[in-house]
Amino acid sequence: MKIKNIILLLCFITGFNTAFANEGWINILNEGGNNKGILCTPAIQKAIEKASKNGGGTIFFPAGNYLTGPITLKSNITIYLDAGSVLKFSENFDDYLPYVEMRYEGIMMKTFSPLLYAKDAENISIKGRGVIDGQGKAWWNEVYRIESAKGPIPETKYQKMWTEQNKGIVYSPYYQRTIDKKFFRPAFFQAQNCKNILIEGVTFQNSPFWTINPVFCENINITGITIFNPHSPNTDGINPSSCKNVHISNCHISVGDDCITIKSGRDEDGRKYGIPTENVTITNCTMLSGHGGVVIGSEMSGGIKKITISNCVFDGTDRGIRIKSARGRGGVVEDIRVDNVVMKNIKEEAFMMNLFYDKNTVEEPVSERTPIFRNIHISNVTGTNVNKAGTVLGISEMPVQNISFSNINIQATEGFTLNTTDNVEFHDAKITTTLGSSFKIENSNNLILDNVASMKPIANTALIKLTDVSNMMISNNFPMFATDVFIEANGAKTKGIFLKNNVFNNVKKVINKGAALNAGAVVE
Known part of the structure; x- marks a missing residue:
């Protein structure tokens, strides 16, 4: 009798727990x-x-x-x-x-x-x-x-x-x-x-x-x-x-456009609401087919800030990290961190920061229509079979500002192109190309290239190509492989290019000076 009562009691408890577990379902x-x-x-x-x-x-x-x-x-x-x-x-x-x-x-x-x-x-x-x-x-x-x-x-x-x-x-x-x-x-x-x-x-x-x-x-x-x-x-x-406190993790994405895109409204309509996207973490994700792995913009008129991207793999996307906007958008993109990313089979750029997304615009006074990219820092990235390592392109009235790349190792057809930037740094960056210079920098100010290299220097091609660049430090470089030309400098606006703590034993010609370069523009 006791056993029967125990069995009945257990059945009652089990039924009660099941009912409780399914309540609300x-x-x-x-x-x-x-x-x-x-x-x-x-x-x-x-x-x-x-x-x-x-x-x-x-x-x-x-x-x-x-x-x-x-x-x-x-x-x-x-x-x-x-x-x-x-x-x-x-x-x-x-x-x-x-x-x-x-x-x-x-x-x-x-x-x-x-x-x-x-x-x-x-x-x-x-x-x-x-x-x-x-x-x-x-x-x-x-x-x-x-x-x-x-x-x-x-x-x-x-x-x-x-x-x-x-x-x-x-x-x-x-x-x-x-x-x-x-x-x-x-x-x-x-x-x-x-x-x-x-x-x-x-x-x-x-x-x-x-x-x-x-x-x-x-x-x-x-x-x-x-x-x-x-x-x-x-x-x-x-x-x-225009969202706040967003956490994206452990996702697998393969799509017909951008894999993950952070936005905050377009032009006048976006500025009218004026609500930024902020406090976003993206981690442990894989992206395959897509125009971009993680993209910010171009609809960013309400602003985008405090974004972290980490521990991600992009394999087969058109671009890796892409930040894009244009005159007329307005808004500020700032406080962005990218860390510990692997890229492979990137069809266009591994990195793209582009304020000239609409090529048909012309310079205008700085106003609420002026987009701003600043305080963006990228570290610990490996890229193989990449078409172009990166492009950073500002507009004349608003250069891309305060950008850094640290511990970057990319094998690409073409290297980095910087145009209209201010305060950009590369530290411990190995950019190995098969076509052209690893670093091509134009119309930019306040730069640091610290321990940069190519694993396979190209014959008769400068590792670093400068045009109209000012206030720049090139330091702590030791080309380990035979390099024909390390720097090519040109442009009447080029000045204040300082070389310090470099070892050029494996370099045939340290500086190839263009016809428009002023005397004393490069200080060795």
Whole structure:
């Protein structure tokens, strides 16, 4: 009898614990949903409303195939996709009506609802080991159809709706070409003005447009996810925009545009809100296909600051670290740290800092329209099979300022190019090229090159090429391999080039002086 009572008691305790563990969990199959690939948007949204009325809960998707239209998340709601579950989104554009307010490429407008959408919510999560498939091909094909037209084509009802609902929208003239399309795809996930967001474990694939795109949000944790958007237009991976306290870790990303991009609004519209993206950590991530590994801008009109990027691998991206802006953007990018990064098979530049992203602009007085890059420091980087080690390009009224590269080892076709910079330093940098100088510096002031080298100097090619450079220290250099020319200096503005503590035993000619170089410009 005692044994029977004990067994009954254990069963009661086990049942109680199970019930307690599942309290707040809503199995979508019990709420009218199905895992046979039949559209079940109402059931999913009804389950979210039900949980919300009870103060929150978890919407559970067991293994199987699900089909839905856009989902609106609410506070204290978790979407949990079990291993083996695939949540696909409808390819019918009508399902994403009515238009909602969203930020598209840095401009607030009304357009299709994001696939996963939240506004003014907190404590929202997407978790599990399942797959979320945006089925973006239909959206991509419509973009291709519009862009490939050689002449005027009849407007769709969606384009007419966009015009009607976006009267008075403000944008810069160069953006007219994009506005003329009047077709703005939805982001996969966009949360606006939300707090405490967790996205963990799941796989996102085939996004119609940008994939993870929180806007005006705070306290975001994105960890352990996979994003796979191959051969697709503008399908960036993770794009925090005007967000604070963002943590991105342990992610694997391969997309049709930039892998991770940090933004804060475009031009006048971005400056109107004036909300920077700040306090961002990116660590332990791998990036494969993509225009850039980690990119800042070009929509950075609200400012971007206090960013760390560490322990990442870029293999096959077009660029590694890219920071881009242009006249008219405004905003300040500052306090950036990059450390412990490996790059391989980089098709363009390993590093790009470009304030001349729009080549058609002309010098203008410094104002709120003037973008600023400053206080950016990069260390402990290895790069192989790189097309170009790096480019740093400022604008005449605002040079790129206070930049350093330390312990850099890159094997590339071309080396570093600096133009219109101020206060740039290289320490312990081995830049081995197969074409041209390792360092080509023009129109720049206040530089240090400390222990720089090439592992395979090129015959009759200077390791360092200077044009119109002033106030520069070249020190602690010991070329270990036979070098024909170490420095080539030219330009009437070149002056104050100091050489100190160098050992040039393996150098045939230390300085090759150009015809325009003034006497005494280089001090040995």
